[in-house]
Amino acid sequence: MTPPAPTRRSGRWIEQWDPEDEGFWKATGERIARRNLWFSVLSEHIGFSVWTLWSVLVLFMGPEYGLTPADKFLLTSVVTLVGAVVRVPYTFAVAVFGGRNWTIISASLLLIPTIAAFWVMEPGTSYSTFLLVGLLAGIGGGNFASSMTNINAFFPLRKKGWALGLNAGGGNIGVPVIQLTALAIIGASGGPRVLLGIYIPLIVVAAVLAALFMDNLASVKNDTGAAKDAARDAHTWIMAFLYIGTFGSFIGYSFAFGQVLTNGFGRTPLQAAYLTFIGPLLGSLIRPLGGWLADRYGGARITLWNYVGMAAATAVLIVASMQKSLPLFVSVFVVLFVLSGLGNGSTFKMIPGIFQAKALAKGLEGEAAVAHGRRLSGASMGLIGAVGALGGVGINLSFRQSFLSYGSGTGAFVAFLAYYGVCFAVTWAVYLRRPARVPATAAASQEKAQLSYAEV
Incomplete structure (x- = not known):
């Protein structure tokens, strides 16, 4: 039987939400x-553009x-670090304020670093000022x-790979879009303030x-204890380690690619701008495909x-x-x-599948x-996203040290x-390796729980 349509109170709240019910x-x-997904994508897209703003501004x-x-x-590196750290409170914010309400607030906050950059972006500004404004970005x-925490609650488990991939991919594509916009502005002999404007x-x-x-989902509101429970689960930190290798690489390379081309291969800012957007664009567009493949064949x-x-x-x-x-170099x-x-x-x-498998293993x-x-x-997605983004900090600092040395x-x-090799080993050992056979009959249920991770 199809449940009744969601009831609402002031502020666009949905009181009843059961996406696993096929009729509903x-x-x-x-x-x-x-x-909600489409407008979440738009807000997250602008957020990514503002976050990666300085990867473009340094070319000017x-x-x-x-x-x-x-x-x-x-x-x-500083910009990437702040972006990683603030992901933790942003994850709590959905439960405190509601997904729609926090999207409004978080989108509006983007005006602060953008206007600040517009104000200071000129020769003669001190390096410390640039660092401070970069912190804001x-x-x-x-x-x-x-955004990911919010959208995760809207979709049934069978659709999460596609929905989360599309949500994140639409946000990630903010990186190449701002790079393409900068390319057009540099090519037209415009300045950085045009881009910010x-x-x-x-x-x-x-x-x-x-x-x-x-909309806000009442079922997500006031569940701040979930983050504490997720932080105590070892799989949160294992997946965070793996996400450093994927998203940390994406955001770190997005920030660093242009500088590597200018410093390592002698490209001018305009020549670098012609190349830097291609990788982030394709990497963003293919993210939903990664989610779809994981839905079909297993994320692990x-x-x-x-x-x-x-x-x-x-x-x-x-x-x-x-x-x-x-x-x-560029093609690879x-x-x-x-x-x-x-x-x-x-x-x-993998993340929702892992916790679903653990719930079943507990007898739920x-x-x-x-x-x-x-x-x-x-x-857990917010915590994993925060740690994963720290990989971008590591990549930029690694490039800095490599060029200095x-x-x-x-x-x-x-x-x-070396890091990708370790990630391969961890993925296999934790989520795909069959447990050793033991004579005890009780091992059967343990093996079943272990094997279920291959499908996440």
Whole structure:
């Protein structure tokens, strides 16, 4: 029997929400969930653009700004760090304020770093001022955590890979969009303030549309304890480690690619801008495919083989960097971006499946198991996203040290290759390895729980 349509109170609240009920989903749930998804994507998209703003602005900052390559890598590292840290409170914010309400607030907050950058972006501004304004831009990275936590609650488990992949991919694509916009502005001999002036009204539009068309779920409200429970679960931190390898790579390379081309291959800012957007664009577009493949074949399997591809691509990058082969370097770097995007989709699909499997292993059934899995997976996504984004900090600092020590990015790529190898080993050992056979009959149930992770 189809449940009644959701009832609402002031502020667009939905009191009843059961996406796992097929009748409810077809009658009203899917339409509402998709509407919230699209406007969540828009807000998160603008957030990603603001977060990665300084990866573009540093290309405008020529010798007249007085910054060294190491200064620029440190600046982008600081921006990435703040974006990672604020993902934790942004995850709690959905439960405190409601998904729609927090989307309005978080979108509106993006005006602060954008207007501040518009104000200070000129030669003669001190490096400390640029660092401070870069810190403010980091809040754009938090939108991802709250958006994913919110959208996770709207969709049934069988649709989460696609929905979360589309939500994240639409947000990730904010990176190449702002890079393409910057390319057009640089090509037209425009300045950085033109770029910032374009985004200020877009932020207002995103906040207004969220207010008009999004909803709050009462079932998510006031469940701040879920994040504490998720933080105590070992799988939250295992998945965070794996997400460093996928999303940390995506966001870290997005910030660093242009600087690697200018410092390692002698490209001008305009020449670099012609190339930097390709990888983030393809990596963003393929993220929903990673989620879909994970829905069909299992996220753990897709993630495992994706790390094989990332390691192979990184090995080729080491050769290209040592030989100073720009065509090989750019083409393989784009492949690495694509694989990072694919892995982003598959790793995030694993999260709800893992907690659902744990709920079943505890003996929960039906709606109780679904509710338990949805509660913990939604909370863990923000924590996993925060730690994963720290990988972007590590990548920028690794490039900074590599260029200071060796004059190229080769040393950093060697470190990245080693990390992908460890991620492969962890994925196999935790989620795909069959447990050793033991004579005890009781091992059967334990084996079943272990094997279920292969399907997540």
